[in-house]
Amino acid sequence: MQKDEFLVNFANQFDDTDPSEITLDTVFKDLDEWCSLLSLSLIAMCDEEYGVKVTGNDIKNSSTVGQLFDLVNNKK
């Protein structure tokens, strides 16, 4: 799993956030656009793109995009 590809897939779930704002260090829940529907979209993206079941609690316990990337990698 490539980090760049994950970042693109991650950023794709957002509509009003510039993809350049999203890096592995981004604390994603601090983004203006962040909401519970985005959490569900990220979970669905991880399932569709990587076949990984991320739970709502996994998202809750992750802070940065990089942490989520590591989590998905570990679950693969």
Place this chain on the structure above:
Amino acid sequence: MHNPFTLGGKTILVTGASSGIGKAIAIESSKMGANVIITGRNEVRLRETYSQLVGSGHDLIVADLSVKEDIDRLHKELPMIHGLVNCAGLTKVAPFPFANRNSFEEVMNVNFFAPTELTRLLVKSKKISKGASIVFISSVSGVYCSAVASSIYSSSKGAVNGLAKGVALDLAPKGIRVNSVNPGMIDTDIFTGSAITDEQLKTDMQRYPLGRYGKPEEVAYAVIYLLSDAATWVTGSNLLIDGGYTLL
């Protein structure tokens, strides 16, 4: 004592009886005097439900209703029944852009096609007696409202409601009544380990005017009413059980 809600002398089939609402319906129906036949996929959990049934004359048949062979076997093994509760169901949380056909098929198979086919086969083989009652466990979702990322589940329950109406009309000449109950969120493990966090559930709970989620038994009591002779003139209805959720 006079009790028009008794299920004494009735044989009731409950699907999805290994957990949640189905389990409560099976147990409460047995307490009301029914002979209960329970079915579900998980034998261990089904036996746990069975062990909690009150009285005698109950039966247990392990079957996965999403598998055609299991539905065929189940309907052949069954005796004449006086009540059928279609409770087996699952949910899949997915924002609409991710609600692909496979996801729809997975949920529709269990929530819609399985109860449709089981009910059809039981009616066709005349295993549902005259005067019997069929109950579909639907939802507020898809009938009165929906929820975020719930388009798949809502569609399946909307379909169940439409089905119940159509079947009610077609079976009325046979004296068979068909109704649905439409619960709001019930305390079950349907969202355990899912995309929904406990915090989100707690926030959602606060939106209920009666201040909490429902208990499985509170759905079971409504089902008992519809199964009983207290409801002999009730067909094609939706019984809303939602703690006031859809008032707002």
